[in-house]
Amino acid sequence: xxxxxxxxxxxxxxxxxxxxxxxxxxxxxxxxxxxxxxxxxxxxxxxxxxxxxxxxxxxxxxxxxxxxxxxxxxxxxxxxxxxxxxxxxxxxxxxxxxxxxxxxxxxxxxxxxxxxxxxxxxxxxxxxxxxxxxxxxxxxxxxxxxxxxxxxxxxxxxxxxxxx
Amino acid sequence: xxxxxxxxxxxxxxxxxxxxxxxxxxxxxxxxxxxxxxxxxxxxxxxxxxxxxxxxxxxxxxxxxxxxxxxxxxxxxxxxxxxxxxxxxxxxxxxxxxxxxxxxxxxxxxxxxxxxxxxxxxxxxxxxxxxxxxxxxxxxxxxxxxxxxxxxxxxxxxxxxxxxxxxxxxxxxxxxxxxxxxxxxxxxxxxxxxxxxxxxxxxxxxxxxxxx
Numbered sequence: 093x094x095x096x097x098x099x100x101x102x103x104x105x106x107x108x109x110x111x112x113x114x115x116x117x118x119x120x121x122x123x124x125x126x127x128x129x130x131x132x133x134x135x136x137x138x139x140x141x142x143x144x145x146x147x148x149x150x151x152x153x154x155x156x157x158x159x160x161x162x163x164x165x166x167x168x169x170x171x172x173x174x175x176x177x178x179x180x181x182x183x184x185x186x187x188x189x190x191x192x193x194x195x196x197x198x199x200x201x202x203x204x205x206x207x208x209x210x211x212x213x214x215x216x217x218x219x220x221x222x223x224x225x226x227x228x229x230x231x232x233x234x235x236x237x238x239x240x241x242x243x244x245x246x247x248x249x250x251x252x253x254x255x256x
Numbered sequence: 257x258x259x260x261x262x263x264x265x266x267x268x269x270x271x272x273x274x275x276x277x278x279x280x281x282x283x284x285x286x287x288x289x290x291x292x293x294x295x296x297x298x299x300x301x302x303x304x305x306x307x308x309x310x311x312x313x314x315x316x317x318x319x320x321x322x323x324x325x326x327x328x329x330x331x332x333x334x335x336x337x338x339x340x341x342x343x344x345x346x347x348x349x350x351x352x353x354x355x356x357x358x359x360x361x362x363x364x365x366x367x368x369x370x371x372x373x374x375x376x377x378x379x380x381x382x383x384x385x386x387x388x389x390x391x392x393x394x395x396x397x398x399x400x401x402x403x404x405x406x407x408x409x410x411x412x413x414x415x416x417x418x419x420x421x422x423x424x425x426x427x428x429x430x431x432x433x434x435x436x437x438x439x440x441x442x443x444x445x446x447x448x449x450x451x452x453x454x455x456x457x458x459x460x461x462x463x464x465x466x467x468x
Contacts, residue, residue, distance in 0.1 A: 126282065129292045130378070130396040134430075144300075148292040152283050156275035164271065173267035209426065 107239040110232040111165045114178060117229065118162030124205025125155035135202025139188050157181070165236070172240050179233040186226045189219050288399040289379045300436055354444040355435045358420070360459050363449040366420050367461065372411045376423045376430035377453070385463050387422065387456055392468035395434045403468075404441075418445045425452030 100106070125132040133151035136142055142150060157177060164174035185203070192199050198215035200207055201222050210218065283291055358366070367373065373390035375382050382392040391407045393400060413419060419438065423430035435446045449456070457463060 128290060129283070129286075130290065130394075130398075133292060134396050145295065148294055152279040152292055152294065153276055156279045156282070157272060160271055160275050160278070170267045170271065172264045173271055176264065177268055177271060 115166035422449035
């Protein structure tokens, strides 16, 4: 049973799907933030977790890191490095949301750019769902890392048959 | 096919370097409204703004004493409806602090008295509609300094002259951030329009559209 599960878990098609999902999510998240860094800086500031001097460098650099890592996952190069970065980012996002949730401080996620105004209760509910979403994405990162540890990772245009 | 950990680390650093380089180039090429200074953001945390800067409770202000003649009435913009009552002086500075919140009625009185209005929202929001005659001073945009210089050159406000600052009302803290900045520059009569532009529109007060 266990080898079969492992075989299924590390199947190249599963890995490919995980990479594409992660990559596309991070590309989609990066684009609105790259288009409007001041709005993203404001979103980071609202978290009340970062020193003032770090707001602008984070707002400028983070979206590009998301984009480049997302592209790397989609296109199939430097997969471990890109997956590790994305895993680190997801853990940071989870922590930032969890800390603010614990202190009942509602924040607009800022994950995909600015969103419509919401009540505080709605924001707190959203934050719980966002943590769950990030944990789900983290599981995909683990899959990609496990697969890349056990063997070479296929590119988008590779099928299991063509790799043999 | 197993790689050494050092290779992965180097590649992670390379990805970060690539991202930083791309961010540098993109920021240099961005228009002022989309640009950020890499260094120099000195912002108080959001929760530090209201308690420390607004020591007075949001109670209705004491009615101003017998109003004197307003010192500088703005020329009413086209379409401005004539106020039913004579102009009243803007809320006077109180002993409670240099910054305080005002409601829509007080903001309207200040407007009638010719008090300058600063719009702390993004310049794109300003272009979509703003208080008639307000200055565009988006607190999150890189050209704020230039815009404040322009405002000071135009209106030449003294340290004790009232200035009304507004943003989008609700949870918006941009007006508080701008007030914090102006306070550090030596302005001691800052009135934050609590409910902001949505309230101004709801009250059907004069607005304008377009770029500054």
